Amino acid sequence: MTVGPAWYMLLAAGLFVIGIAGVLTRRNALIMFMSIELMLNAVNLTFIAAGTALGDLSGQVAVFFVLVVAAAEVVVGLAIVVAVYRRRGTANVDELSEMSG
């Protein structure tokens, strides 16, 4: 028995929702970051599954691009986290609310 793409979608959705929950509930910047990565991976999974199901290799190519963007994002994001930590001594995003209106 083969597993239809719908199941992969369900799994991806689950991962994505978990990722959202992580972003919204955790206040450690690093964990929030990883949650975002998780969401990106969920999306990657849908690309792969759909690409396979539709017989189109472009789905996999799209994953490459997502990967690159994720890598770039991580590089800059982590640099920011480090910079903030050096200045403020914390990675707790709740303490970084200077932009409050």
Next chain:
Amino acid sequence: MDQLVTFAEQWIWLVIALPLAGFVFNHFLGSRLPEPLAGVIATLASGSAFVVALVAALPWIDGGRHGVTVELWDWMPSIGAEFEILWDPLSIAMTLLVTGVGTLIHLYSVGYMHGDGRFSRYFTYLNLFATSMLILVLANNFAMVFLGWEAVGMCSYLLISFWYTKPVAAEAGKKAFVVNRIGDFGFILGLVAVFAFFGTMSFDEVLVEPGAVLDQNWATAIGIAFLVAAIGKSAQIPLYVWLPDAMAGPTPASALIHAATMVTAGVYLIARSAAIFDLSETALMAVATVGALTALWAAIIAMGQNDIKGVLAYSTISQLGYMVVGVGSAAFTAGIFHLITHGVFKALLFLGAGSVIHSMGDEQDMRKMGGLLKKMPVTGWTMAVATLAIAGIPPLAGFWSKDEILSAAFNRGGYYQFIWALGIITAVLTAFYMTRWFVLVFLGEPRWDSDAHPHESPGVMTLPLVLLAVGAAVIGVINTPWRLGFEHFLEPSFESIHLQHAAEGTIAWVIAGIATIGAIAGVAFGYLTYRNRERKERFERGASRLLSGAERGFGVDGFYGKRVVAPLAATAEASARFDSKVVDGAVNGLAALVAKAGTALQPLQSGFVRSYGVGLVAGTLVLVVWFVMRGV
């Protein structure tokens, strides 16, 4: 003759250009010249224009010759407004008056303005004034008339407020300009209508046969609009209030304003657009009515004036009323004739008054004069001539022209005989108040202040007086009932018009007789009353209410101040308040509202990334739901 016509066509522009050149020269260099030179140059500029005009006028003197037009350059071609000169009998008559009398006033001013700190500036204004008036009378289209019209208004503003450091003068100048502008409003509307119906401003097209374009109502409307314009410029009821105040300027300037230029423009305008007025009896009647009422009203006020120039100012208004009656009776030639004669003797009167004021050390109150005839014989005797001329004593100038107007009005019949009656009453009053004026100033005992040392004016001032006195005495002969030379001369300008002619035969003699008797009665009554102190006092007691009312001009100025100016000012104030409070308030209110909304929404911007995250996800949700609903 043909050579002279060619001369006119080629060189007539010099009539405008010469005074203009004088203006430009004096404007830039006048203040560097020694005093009399600027005046001499200005006088020469004006005088040479007179000479050119005189030579150019020769072919037309005999009458019967049509006008020529000389195009100078384009101005506003799309509305048929060019710089184009019309040299026809009407403009010839006006030009000769303006340049002739104007030159004498220039000459006189050289003496009068002696020692003034802005001597040359005065003459630049004088030349500019002459230029403007010449543009007005030489124009061949309404737009150019309006150019001259406004320019004389501007010059009168400059001259009246010449001594601008005196608040009275500054105020009077502004008043003159603004009141004139109300008249201009009528002029503009008239021009707008003319353009709307004719598609051009040019006399060549508008005035040749307006009956082929206009209907009755619009002919009347345009006529009334031009009447409003004339009311402003020629100081008729109800806009005459600026003219008495215009006394604040130097006296020769007043002479120029009152006699040769400016105020005659209104009468000229009506005469020039005779073809339009000819279409509408209603408009003509309105004109005649305004003129007659003004003549009478101003004559009454003049009786109570104590200012030597005040009497003359109101007499100008009154005499202008006569001219307006003349053109309003369709006796356009008679109106212009009176304009000419009045130009001469009123210039004389003002210059004489100036001479008196000059010698009395700027005293203008007649109650502090008297007996000046001995001290100032030339001035005094020339003034006697002028007084009799304006009073209408034959055979002096005023008699002929006034009689011509009254006779024409009577001859027109119907309503116009009522106008004639008003005219006769005014004639009696005129004779009376002018005699009073002469007696108070020149006869009787001296009532001078102790420091006054009256003396005869220098020759440069008395020469124009003498010349003008001769004119005032004899100029009437150009148009007598036996030989209507002036009327014949003007006729080509009024060819297509139903001109109202004066009465003929016995009636003419009767009318002339009535006028003469009235004038003599007025002079006699005036002389007898004011020559004797006792009778004078008795008369003044008896008529005290009338006289004191007249002295104040019956409070018309105050009435305008209260009923017109004050409400206008209040409206303006209210508008300004409305503007800053309501209109701008609304704008600022809107800005405040936005700011408030911003403050109200401020808590949303908590600064917590995770809160924003909730919003982000919620927004995504909405989007996804929307996509699903759309069926993607």
Next chain:
Amino acid sequence: MSELVIFVVAGAGALAGALTLILAKHPVYSALGMLGTLFSLAVLYVSQLAHFVAAVQVVVYAGAIMTLFLFVIMLIGVDQVEDTSETIRGQRVGAIGVVAAFAILSGYLWLSGIFSWEVVGTGTEPVNGSIEATGQLLFAEWVLPFEVTSLLLIVASVGAVGLALFKPRKAEDE
């Protein structure tokens, strides 16, 4: 049958790793959970014939990116245990709300069957996730975006260096 087994096992692993990621108090555990998820996904990719992507997933994600994460975690203090009590008013309710809504929406969409499309490729001509095939596609049709990503990476690394050089102003003042 084998695919089902792989899917169930790897899927469960991925979910477990994900939950660990968001529930662990200690960031290091979170990172390990994340690592688990990444590996599980790589397995799933292999089962979907995306061999090359799976390899990249392991090398780049699990290898490079997660190492970077761990490195930073170590750098800013492994002992930082997060206080999980909620301080922002309404945050918990909002978070639960939107997460639940998202979950419900996903479930609804799944149940409504819009993902159960007719499978085209399976059985007839499976996609070839080999390096050659992927590379050919990448360097032919997608070459421009590919080059642009290189630019993005350069910019990102420059940015990171810039941020690293940045010194707090206080330090400058001292």
Next chain:
Amino acid sequence: MEISVISLLIGVAIAAAIIVSLLPARRPELPIPVGLLLSLIPVAIAGWMFWEFESSAGIQFAEFLTIYEPWGIAWNVGVDGLSMPMVLITTILVPVSIGASSSISDRPRLFVTMILLLEAATLGVFVALDLIVFYVFFEFVLVPMTFLIGIWGSENRIYAAVKFFLYTAFGSLLMLGGIIALVLTASAGGVPSFAWQDLVGLGLPESTQLWLFAAFGIAFAIKVPLVPVHTWLPDAHVQAPTAGSVLLAGVLLKMGTYGLLRFNVILFPEAAVQAVPVMATLAVIGIVYGAAVAIVQPDLKKLVAYSSISHLGFIVLGIFALTGAGLEGAVIQNVNHAITTGALFLLVGMLYERRHTKLIADYGGVAKNAPILAGMFLFMSLASIGVPGLNGFVGEFLVLVGAGRTLPVWTVIAATGVILAAIYLLWAYQRVFTGEPDKEENKTIKDLHFGEIALFVPLVALVLVLGLYPNVLLEKITPTTDAILEHLEATTDYEVPDTIELTPIGEVEQDHG
């Protein structure tokens, strides 16, 4: 591709701005004279263009360089009878306003740079025929002007600058929406084109035209400004430095009237014909209301500002008279108002430099010690009032007689503005200049010096030339305005009235005479 003279013109202005900004900072005396000299180059170029400009209707000196083909955006510039006079007067006013700024001591380099940038942008507005290019310039004008007000203004400058910016930016955003909507409608799915030439005579449905007319119209109405969206103007004028006021009144406001003519009337003819009563009413309200408010202003500069509102009303009335004389009058009044009001602002600025007050009540008797200043003020006032022979008359008169045919009632009301103008300006003159100087400060007031008089020479010359021989401009304007009317007649039911026909007396009373 040869660079056309228009690109050169704008390029020179920008280059001048760059050169001035690169002057050494420790030589603060340099920027004004250098800027003045550099700003004379555009005058020469524009003068040459004007000389070469043929009296015909088409776009001249046109230039077309594609910027972004898929969207149909291009550097599409050129001048016709509407824009040529504005280009010329803009270049003339810039050196005058730089010359009037010698008292600027705070960052003169930046100041002159801003003025030159403003020149480049306004020139761009007048020559642009691509709607996007037009919009970009139209918006860019705000930037230097806001700086001019906000940095070198008087006490309340920030408020005025912000108000100016927000007010006008709000309007232009509406216009941007209008531009996009117009182009999308016009292209109907095909390749869009922002070229004005392609958008003329589209024959859009009337309701579309009305919407677009409103979108453009509001933007321009704010710029003109028409009552009731005028309140930014007095504040901006009062706070702006002299040069800013001169350019604001002389050039910036004209962008509104120019836009109304260039876009609203030509692109949406049907809507323009429909909107005549509304626009004419707003114009007439502006004339009378602006004048009434001006009468009682205690602040001389505000008085002149409100007089601008009144005068601009005449221009709008002339545009929407939709007759030959009305359009000609509107275009030439654009120029005339720029000269006279620009000059009046210069004079107010010079008074302010001498006495540091703009309140009329603080003056009195100034003419005694400063006769040239007083004479100049009077001259410019009379020109502004519309005394014939001076330039103000030509435009106003053409507008009035032009409007008389199509909008008689409005014309009658507008003509009262002529009276009111005399009242407010002469009254102000009377209070400021006449009488004996009773206040100490007014007794020592200095007259204009040579440099100041020199600034007025070109303006006085223009006042006289345009007053006595306006044909220099009119002959270049008329073909274009005639073409506009032909265009209106071709695209709508509107017919330009020739003369109003009556039943003449001559026919009725044929048997009478």
